[in-house]
Amino acid sequence: MAFESFADFLAMGKHGFYVWSAYGISAFLVITSMVLALRGQGRVRQTLARQQRRAEVDK
Amino acid sequence: MVWQTIKRWYHMLGSPRYFHTFSSRVLPWLTPIALITLVTGLVWGLVFAPSDYQQGNSYRIIFIHVPASSGALMGYMALGVSGLVAVVWRMKMAEVMLKAIAPFGAALAAISLITGSLWGKPTWGTYWQWDARMTSMLILLFMYVGVIALQNVIREPRQAARAAGLLAIVGVINVVIVKYSVEWVQTLHQGSTLKLFGESTINPAMKYPLLISMLGMWLLYAVNVLVRARTEVEWRERRSKWVQTLIRKGDQ
């Protein structure tokens, strides 16, 4: 363990702000891209299911 | 014999249907592995790696910066290759890949820029310094934006993909040339280029977490691409019977 205590870990020896903001923003962007990908899949499945139901109703 | 297997793989992966089943089988186990690898690499680097005698702890940003930069670069190379296959051999899957690879690559390029400048502040005193690496990454981000913008403007999906493919091919050549021309500008002004990530990574205690987090990020990139590609395949093949049955069955 490179740090004595959790507080020390958070402070990162006066560089805490930079390290945690870097990781925070990176996590945000990665998660957003993942969520968008999954939401895209859901939306496509939904539209196709709706089209299918509409097609069956017409038949 | 090798040539047969390559050809067989080329045709198998070329068929959207096979790719769909392939990705549906791979995703359930690849996603956890990617996440675990990435998290172990980051935790190892953040918590257990020793602090750097010069930069203290701010260097720990490297464990997200380098994976992101390498991912963005690899992503654009993959775009170039998919572009070549899409434009020259007109392969449908390559067109799907062009749509699937770009977004996460652009995100990684943005991450690389942000983490790079956040690392620059404590180390060099400024958030932005126009050094060779950061400028190349900025231009790479612009080129990602170009590919994504072109794809979204053109209505016809196949034409949009092939246009973006051609741009990606030209783009890949440009990435290499930009790298040298930016370094040339550097040598003109500041003598030798500043090695922002040079010697501090030699120390093995830092090298292993870095390699693991890089692997983790690439696997995560693969997961993102597979999800997006699978969605794109479902949309493009929506008229085919196998997608109709899949929707009717309500696949997970």
Added chain:
Amino acid sequence: MAFRAALSRELLVLWRSPAEIINPLFFFVMVISLFPLAISPRPETLALIAPGVLWVAALLAVMLSLDGLFRRDQESGVLEQLLTSPVMTVVPVTAKLLAHWLLTGLPLVLVSPVLAHMLQLPDRVLGVVMLSLLLGTPALTVIGAIGSALTVGLNRGGILLAVLVLPLYIPVLIFGAGVIRTAVEGGPVPGVLAILGALLALTASLGPLAVAAGLKISSGN
């Protein structure tokens, strides 16, 4: 034979619509004259920024002149004739690029010494200014034409063309302006000029093929 016919036709078409020639030239002159007003008329500062200003202005002038390069041909149906002709598409395309450069790029080169002088660049450097633009503007025309070919079918191509093409312009800009800066600082000009020449060779050989491919893709192939 088809190349000569295509070249003479393109020159004729451009010659008959003088706006296509005059606008880029005036744009170039106007943009350059903004900088002394915006930054400072002092000779030392001007001479310092002159290489960059000349090249950014030339780059923008060429790019804007390429925006509608193929649009008229597409709307009138000439592009379809070109794509369905037995002659390889790259031949008339190269002729069009050459004609376009002759009437938009070359004038910039010819007028650049005057503007370089206005930006307080020493007279011994004016030759290098022309040479760097002479090698650079054709590369800018070809690269820009790739973007123009890819956006020919779209109505608001302008901004999109810039987004696609500017990153591709950066190496030519760096070495183009670099040639002039090296000359001003008395450094080894031939070396940098050779790189610019190499960039031109690369774009002039592969570029037209990419433009032809782009036109085919834009027409739905």
Added chain:
Amino acid sequence: MSDTTLRLTLEQLQCERDDRELFRDVSLTARAGEIWQITGANGAGKTTLLRILVGLHGFYEGRREWWDESWRSELLYLGHQPGVREELTPLENLRFTCALGAQSGDPMAALSAVGLRGFEDVPAAHLSAGQKRRVALARLWLERKGVWVLDEPYTAIDQDGVAQLDAQIQQAADAGTLVLYTSHHQVGDGVRRLHLAKGRAEVRA
């Protein structure tokens, strides 16, 4: 036996556009000397079908095959637009299309044949839509090509122009040219029809 007159084979041609299916299962074998009239409502895909034949449009399923590799040198394609540059005169336009299409012939004679005598040197910008189409049609009076693909050749053509065009097409077909054109007007009696409706194609030979 190799059928030397076979020019074009289409098998199960299927094409989508803007999210909907334009047509499917379009099959056809066309031979030299035949005249094919392609009909269908607006938006049925007539122009797209022609553009697939001449290789302008590449996103389709199924097979399109010309009789040999160098079919492009035997192709004369008149597109939806006349293909005339406004800055140039009819004569310059025609000379340019000859060079580009590797087609010889006397442009002056062709222009007068389509009733543009005296307009040879007027910039195309001053011509009417009908006259611009005639400049494009003048190519039919130049050196005869093996395959004519004409998109709506009869639009904006007046009465006697129609008769003249019918005669020229008939004459070319008799000399062995395969003519495929889209229009509501029927050239003559021996014309085969391909009707595109509701995504299907019926061949009424």
